[in-house]
Amino acid sequence: MTGPTSLAEARALLADFPVVDGHNDLPWALRNQVRYDLDARDIAVHQNAHLHTDIPRLREGGVGAQYWSVYVRSDLPDAVPATLEQIDCVRQLLARYPADLAPALTAADMEKARQDGRIASLMGAEGGHSIANSLGTLRGLYDLGVRYMTLTHNDNNDWADSATDEPNVGGLSAFGREVVREMNRLGMLVDLSHVAATTMRAALDATEAPVVFSHSSSRAVCDHPRNIPDDVLERLPGNGGVAMVTFVPKFVLQAAVDWTAAADENMRAHGLHHLETTPEAMKVHRAFEERNPRPVATVSTVADHLDHMREVAGIDHLGIGGDYDGTAFTPDGLSDVSGYPNLIAELLDRGWSRTDLAKLTWQNSVRVLGAAEDVARELQATRGPSNATIEQLDG
Amino acid sequence: MADLQDELHPPTEVGGLDGLPDPFEAAEAYSPVSDPDSAPLERAHAILAAHPVADGYSGLPWALRHLPWYDLELGESAVDTDVPRMREGHVGALFWSLHLPEGLAGDRAVGATLEQLDLVKTVVQAHPEGLRLTCTAGQTTDARNCGRVAVLLGPAGAAALGDSLGILRSLHALGLRILTLSGATWASEAGLTRFGEEVVREMNRLGVLADLSGASADTIHRAFAVSKSPVLFTRSAARALRPHPANLPDGLLTELGAAKGLCMVPLTAEQTGPSVRDVADHLDHVREIAGPECVGLSGTYDAGTAHPQDLGDASCYPHLIAELLHRGWSEADIALLTWGNVQRVLRSADFTARAAQQRREPSTAKIADLDG
Numbered sequence: 001m002t003g004p005t006s007l008a009e010a011r012a013l014l015a016d017f018p019v020v021d022g023h024n025d026l027p028w029a030l031r032n033q034v035r036y037d038l039d040a041r042d043i044a045v046h047q048n049a050h051l052h053t054d055i056p057r058l059r060e061g062g063v064g065a066q067y068w069s070v071y072v073r074s075d076l077p078d079a080v081p082a083t084l085e086q087i088d089c090v091r092q093l094l095a096r097y098p099a100d101l102a103p104a105l106t107a108a109d110m111e112k113a114r115q116d117g118r119i120a121s122l123m124g125a126e127g128g129h130s131i132a133n134s135l136g137t138l139r140g141l142y143d144l145g146v147r148y149m150t151l152t153h154n155d156n157n158d159w160a161d162s163a164t165d166e167p168n169v170g171g172l173s174a175f176g177r178e179v180v181r182e183m184n185r186l187g188m189l190v191d192l193s194h195v196a197a198t199t200m201r202a203a204l205d206a207t208e209a210p211v212v213f214s215h216s217s218s219r220a221v222c223d224h225p226r227n228i229p230d231d232v233l234e235r236l237p238g239n240g241g242v243a244m245v246t247f248v249p250k251f252v253l254q255a256a257v258d259w260t261a262a263a264d265e266n267m268r269a270h271g272l273h274h275l276e277t278t279p280e281a282m283k284v285h286r287a288f289e290e291r292n293p294r295p296v297a298t299v300s301t302v303a304d305h306l307d308h309m310r311e312v313a314g315i316d317h318l319g320i321g322g323d324y325d326g327t328a329f330t331p332d333g334l335s336d337v338s339g340y341p342n343l344i345a346e347l348l349d350r351g352w353s354r355t356d357l358a359k360l361t362w363q364n365s366v367r368v369l370g371a372a373e374d375v376a377r378e379l380q381a382t383r384g385p386s387n388a389t390i391e392q393l394d395g
Numbered sequence: 396m397a398d399l400q401d402e403l404h405p406p407t408e409v410g411g412l413d414g415l416p417d418p419f420e421a422a423e424a425y426s427p428v429s430d431p432d433s434a435p436l437e438r439a440h441a442i443l444a445a446h447p448v449a450d451g452y453s454g455l456p457w458a459l460r461h462l463p464w465y466d467l468e469l470g471e472s473a474v475d476t477d478v479p480r481m482r483e484g485h486v487g488a489l490f491w492s493l494h495l496p497e498g499l500a501g502d503r504a505v506g507a508t509l510e511q512l513d514l515v516k517t518v519v520q521a522h523p524e525g526l527r528l529t530c531t532a533g534q535t536t537d538a539r540n541c542g543r544v545a546v547l548l549g550p551a552g553a554a555a556l557g558d559s560l561g562i563l564r565s566l567h568a569l570g571l572r573i574l575t576l577s578g579a580t581w582a583s584e585a586g587l588t589r590f591g592e593e594v595v596r597e598m599n600r601l602g603v604l605a606d607l608s609g610a611s612a613d614t615i616h617r618a619f620a621v622s623k624s625p626v627l628f629t630r631s632a633a634r635a636l637r638p639h640p641a642n643l644p645d646g647l648l649t650e651l652g653a654a655k656g657l658c659m660v661p662l663t664a665e666q667t668g669p670s671v672r673d674v675a676d677h678l679d680h681v682r683e684i685a686g687p688e689c690v691g692l693s694g695t696y697d698a699g700t701a702h703p704q705d706l707g708d709a710s711c712y713p714h715l716i717a718e719l720l721h722r723g724w725s726e727a728d729i730a731l732l733t734w735g736n737v738q739r740v741l742r743s744a745d746f747t748a749r750a751a752q753q754r755r756e757p758s759t760a761k762i763a764d765l766d767g
Contacts, residue, residue: 036561037759080506081557088561091568092757136510143516143569385517 003349010344011062017358018064018114019340020365022214022244022321023124023193025069026053027089029325032277036089044097052324052336055100058119060338064362065110065120067214068093069326070146074129074155075273080137083130087144090123105145107370114362122369124191124214127153128160128179133390135182147369148189148212151176151199154275158390161196163225171202174393180206182386187376189369192216192232193246193321196225200232209375210240210368215321217245217252217305220312224251233309236317242368243313244321245305247297247334252305255295256329263288277328285328297331299339303346306360315356319365425727439716440485446730447487447539448712449737451629451659451691452550454698456491456511459518468522475696475708478525478544483710487539487734488529490573490629491515492698493551504554505562512548512569519546530570531602532742547741549573550606550629553582558590558762560597567601572744573627574598575606576614581766586613589765592621597758599623602748604740607631608659609641619654624747625740626654630661630693633680636673639666645684652685657740659693662715663700671705675718678732687728691736 026043029051034040041047043054058066070086072079094103102113104120113120123146130149131137141149151172152162159176161168169176180203183190190207192200193216203211219227228243236243246252250260264274266288272281309318324330324337333342344357352360429441458474459465471477481489493511495504519526527543529535538545550573556563558579576582581591595618598605605622607615608630618626628651634642643651643658651658660677661667667674681690696702696709705714716729724732 035759035761078505078557080509081559081562084505084557084565085559085561088564091564095757132506134506134510136513137506139513139516140509140569143513144565384521385513 003345006345006348007341009348010341013344013354013357014062014064014341014361017362018062019320019361020065020067020110020120021063021324021337021340022067022212022319022365023069023126023246023323023326024053024066024337025071025323025326026051026093027068027086028071029053030089031086036085036092038089038092038096043093044100048336052330054337055097055119057336057338059100061336061340062344062361063119063337063340064114065104065122065365067122067124067148067321069126069214070123070130071126071153071326072130074127074153074157079127079129080132083125083141084144087123087141087146090121090145094121103145105147106373107366110366110369122147124148124150124189126150126191126214127194128157128176129153129155131179133158133175135179135386135388138179138182138188139186139385142186142188146188148191148214149183150191150193150214151179151195151203153194159394161199163194163196163199165196167196167198169394171196171198172206173390175388175390177202177206178386178388178393181208184208184372184375185379185383185386187373189372192228194226197229197232200228201235204232204235204239207239208379209372210242212241212319212365212368213243213321215244215246215248215323215326217302218308218312221305221308222252222254222257224257226251228309230312233313233317236313240317240368240371242317242319242364243309244319244365245302245309246321246323247302247331248323248327249295249297249301249329249331250327252331253295253297253301256297259292259295262292282328294329299331299333299342299346301331302334302343303350306347307350310356315359316364318360320361425725425730427726429726435717435720436713438720439713442720442726442729443485443713443716443733446734447485448692448694448733449488449535449545450486450709451490451627451693451737452661452695452698453489453491454494454696455489456493456515456518457496458697460511460514467518468525475702476694477709478522480708480710481525481544484708484712485733486544486694486709486712488535488545488547488737489694490547490549492629493549493555493571494575495552495554504552505557508551508555508566509569511551512566512571515546515548516570528570530572531745532738533745535741536738547572549604550575553577553579553594556594560594560758560760563594563597563603564601564757567603571603572741573604573606573629575609575629576618577610581762582610582614584611584613586611587617587621590760590762592617593758593760593765595621596623596751596755599744599747600751600755600757602744604744612647615647619650619656623751624744626651626656627740628656628658630663630666630695631658632660632667632677633684636677636680637666637668642666643681648681648684648689652689655689655739655743657689657691657736658685659691661693661695661700662702662706662711663695664703665700668703670703671714671718674703674706674715675722678719679722682724682728682732687731688736688739690732692732
């Protein structure tokens, strides 16, 4: 366990270099729980009973910038309309809590928010299904403020393979590479969480700008397909990108990976989708948990990933992406968005320097967005918007 | 000039909602810009130079979508509208329709509307010398003062909302300013449902104008009753002169005049007739019934319809204005017809929105709750 001195030091450090978190599913939780009735979940006060996330706990956790995920399910047909509703939800949150949440579209906005003591709020789309195979729609999302797009979610789309689906196009199709090119031109970060390793490599080959992994950990430490293999981590220094470590127990702890596979099987046996978080689904989940005690990940589990990722990718290519409100379970010590200081304290105890930690929490993630903007400016001088279609490129 | 004068008193309009006098009633005296002794066509050019046409409907986005290549800056013969012809015709502002063809009106409507919005933005960015995207009355005036044609986004069809106020707000954030209230379950032949009325209130709060051309009679009446800001008909002429379903009967024109809405008369053979004089007859009629401050123009170019003779493309407006001068229209009324009325409606929508935002939170109503 970390001592009180380390924790105090961690908090002091976070006051200067707060956490940029790569992925938070609060909008999805608000859609699911209260259908965007923001009065019913006033995040200006503690919402511990319902959410991992609220403003008091973001403050306690030393969060200085948050990518709010505008995730929508990939197994339903109305991804584009639903994504617009998710974006509207984030905009409503920004309008409601202007003293705490600062709208941010650029690295400069992030720095400005840090100086103002507000939480820079960005948006990330989680899955290429949100653009329905249309580059015009991609540009629409960019115009609405979306600054990264994860190429897939748990299912393949027509142009990219997911880590948790059967191989289809073998990474990226020709149209998939065009999506990456257009994202580069716009200055929207290419997010490689959730995608198959083949897609990670294909995207790194295609991209002209640094990439991110908004919430992914190390496959060498815990063998789950959602995690990043070492050969991909090794390419980050060349690319300039950032891998933002996630805390989700079923991705970071081998025992939890195995336990989750069994739990998912149990959910399906009850006729439920394995990611369902409705009260009924949670009841089934809890019953399973009573019979099979859940392996518990800890702060130290996450730190193990960071130690390894640092060794392979280097200190300049690490970040944090908690996936709060997007997962049923969280590690001990990182149970909600107030937990980041525990992770920083653990890393201090492991000998990480203040300089290293400032890179991990703040500097790397801000740098990568700024770099994407620079690339976009250069590309926009040389090429216009692409109107390629999937029919043209993939036949 | 009138534009600048009105800009100075925005708070008065906010108060106007509470029953205070409407500041637009007290318009400035009009100062003529043409020599009454010169030929009508010459006068038409002089008037249009000062009071250009704000055109209520262009089908350009869908027309351009199917062209592999085009140049609006130097002139494009594949369409009826390009920058040189708009300059020749003194077009100062243009509503770019985002209406979709039948097949796209269902599930795909939201995505297809995003694509159309993107196309318009791409076209405008590619023609910075000629075109400028605008969202408000002030920006529209600015564009004109900078010698650019103001491009306003809309009307879009009701299906573009995907039955969601969140999507309406997202489309507004992308620039949408006009929405046609037809083609959705909440705005059908049966009129506006409860959700439909909530859509209109949210449009008022955002500053999105309601277009009622092609809407059912019941929808039109509910929209008149619910809307706090003036409504538009982007493509409607006089039914007394030509029995087209989108044309307005005299009763409605009277109501429109009382509500200070705007009937924008389309230059199409189908709705107005085959000659310039037919169009002028409609304009005479609408002006007489609804009033000179409630009539506007709608070129309806590139929307797949035939146009009256001598009004074949966006360069032809001076012919029409010359005909109106010939009929004895005053310069002041022509200035209202071409530019002033649209400016008033846009500005009124802005003010209504600002006032409503003080009083109403964004609506969280769901169609399933209101319409069951």
